[in-house]
Amino acid sequence: MGMTTTEPSTDPGPSAKVLGWLRAHAFELAIANLVANIGIVVTGAVVRLTGSGLGCPTWPKCTEESYVAHEALGINGVIEFGNRLLTYVLAAIAITVVIAVWNRRGTIRTLAIVIALGVPLQGVIGGITVLTELNPYVVALHLLASMAMVGLCVWLLDKIRSPEREAAPRNVRVAAVVTFVVGWLSLWLGTVVTGSGPHSGDLDSRRTGLDPALMSHIHAYAVYALIAATLVTLWLGRKNAYVRRVTIVLLVIELAQGLIGWVQYLTDLPVLLVGFHMLGAALISAGLARVLVSTRAHAA
Numbered sequence: 001m002g003m004t005t006t007e008p009s010t011d012p013g014p015s016a017k018v019l020g021w022l023r024a025h026a027f028e029l030a031i032a033n034l035v036a037n038i039g040i041v042v043t044g045a046v047v048r049l050t051g052s053g054l055g056c057p058t059w060p061k062c063t064e065e066s067y068v069a070h071e072a073l074g075i076n077g078v079i080e081f082g083n084r085l086l087t088y089v090l091a092a093i094a095i096t097v098v099i100a101v102w103n104r105r106g107t108i109r110t111l112a113i114v115i116a117l118g119v120p121l122q123g124v125i126g127g128i129t130v131l132t133e134l135n136p137y138v139v140a141l142h143l144l145a146s147m148a149m150v151g152l153c154v155w156l157l158d159k160i161r162s163p164e165r166e167a168a169p170r171n172v173r174v175a176a177v178v179t180f181v182v183g184w185l186s187l188w189l190g191t192v193v194t195g196s197g198p199h200s201g202d203l204d205s206r207r208t209g210l211d212p213a214l215m216s217h218i219h220a221y222a223v224y225a226l227i228a229a230t231l232v233t234l235w236l237g238r239k240n241a242y243v244r245r246v247t248i249v250l251l252v253i254e255l256a257q258g259l260i261g262w263v264q265y266l267t268d269l270p271v272l273l274v275g276f277h278m279l280g281a282a283l284i285s286a287g288l289a290r291v292l293v294s295t296r297a298h299a300a
Contacts, residue, residue, distance in 0.1 A: 033097050
């Protein structure tokens with residue numbers, strides 16, 4: 001009888017199939033990363049606006065006796081603890097993105113790693129805000145760090161998939177940088193307004209002591225400067241279809257954000273409008289990053 005030979009199987013194992021799927025959907029996973037980081041800004045706003053900043057009065061435990069919220073903490077404990085749990089969702093998405101782009105050397109992999117490491121760092125900053133009983137300056141750092149994470153997520157998306165383009169002319173690049181810097185000044189001043197206003201996250205947490213009305217007007221002037229810088233960028237980059245498109249999107253977000261800001265100021269800061277304003281701030285951070293990277297060369 002003749003000998004029979006068994007052909008080696010060419011079917012990849014389950015782990016290889018999963019890895020292949022992750023690599024094929026790296027862009028979609030990076031979008032999820034961006035959405036999750038914007039989402040954590042919104043849920044953080046919910047914590048603050050409902051007065052739940054100290055719903056879990058300590059960290060890393062929720063209370064001295066328990067890592068989880070219990071009935072005695074009420075709805076504020078549920079809200080604060082729920083926001084803490086979302087950090088694990090954020091971390092899971094970020095780690096998945098790192099795995100999906102691990103085979104891509106250079107900026108893409110570096111950005112994915114930095115974003116993933118930023119999640120536990122944000123958790124620590126969040127813990128410090130609790131341990132300092134919502135010190136307004138630490139709270140501001142916590143929010144600005146989230147805004148930076150949003151910007152990094154946009155940069156990563158641009159690197160993974162974006163139209164092939166040459167660098168924009170130098171004057172357009174400079175205008176985009178100025179817009180980015182003025183935008184971040186506006187975001188920072190927004191945190192100063194928040195730290196001076198009534199929505200502190202807890203009735204007993206201290207404020208900056210600055211005049212909320214004065215800081216609101218200073219913040220408004222920064223927003224006017226941002227809109228002006230964006231218009232200059234749009235005018236200088238009008239011949240570049242991609243730069244023009246992303247700058248128009250940023251301008252629309254700025255105008256909508258400015259309108260919400262004025263309405264909430266004139267109506268004594270209703271909670272719902274403040275929440276939308278926080279979402280708008282995250283979208284502006286994303287838009288600033290997108291305009292900035294749109295003026296740089298990109299090889300498809």
